Amino acid sequence: MSFDPMAAAVDWLDAYRAGNIEAILGMYADDAIVHCGCDGMKTISTPQGLRAYWVDRLKNHPASRLDDLQPSGDGAAISYISHAGVVSATLTFNASGKITSLRCGPSI
Template sequence: MSDFDQMGIVVDWVDACRRGDLATLLDLYADDAELECTCNGTERYRGRSELEIYWQPRLSTFSLAGFGLEEIHPASHGVDLEYSVAGALRIQASFRFSPDGKIRSTLCEPARQNAHHGCAC
């Protein structure tokens, strides 16, 4: 396995989300990457074109509503991240990586919400 900075890749992912930079975000993923989102039912996407379909409307929302980094830490499988949208909705995302330093898979799900905000999922 190549030596690469998994945390750095996720920080780049956060930066691309904050800027609404779809091209940069997609470039962080492997060509055959998979994304599973369980925030509103279970949705699965595979490959660059499907990831683009998933991310394009969300990045617009992030840039308008605000995207915040809450927690980031290494995990046995890769990196776990918690972020917020509009300062309230909290999402947990787990990243796994390919040997060449690309995101191989992402699983996102609602995180435990702040009691005073409730869950908007």
Template sequence: MSDFDQMGIVVDWVDACRKGDLRTLLDLYADDAQVECTCNGAQSYRGRSELEAYWGPRLTAFSSAGFGLEEINPVPNGVDLEYSVAGSLRIHASFRFSAEGKIDRTLCEPARQNAHKGCVC
């Protein structure tokens, strides 16, 4: 069991996304953290500069389109989150953490979309 609040870190991540706060978002990640995204083909980003290049445009889109928290659940070794963009596109993100209480790895992928809205991936 970790001695830091994994759920709290993910809530802070959600808040940074909602506000479009890139600096705060990046500060939640370990220096050598990795983001693996399979939303538009499998891509991997590692380290602060690559994460900044990945998240910068997305945060701009989130803040203008709207970012919603759908589900957040503790899982063995981390936290799973489902969020929506523009009220319809749903994304599943799995977070894993370093011993220092930073996000070490994030895996994001399209979540099951609402049947009446369809998938906008």
């Protein structure tokens, strides 16, 4: 069975909505990079930084429902509703199905 980035993006959002930090962190490759434009641009590139980022996201920026989902290169573009409005995220995956990059920010 081949890897489905669209399904993985939905799994990512489901784990985010559930507040399951261990499931979220388990989806990332060890060398993953996050570029987040929510509340100012942040770049995270270490496992410790990724954990701190997600602790903050889950506490201060919870996701509610899916807004849109589209294929995007080696991944998926997903948008979801948060208390601040619609957030767009592009997830890129490696051949093992792990997230190698996340780019997110408010939808325009």
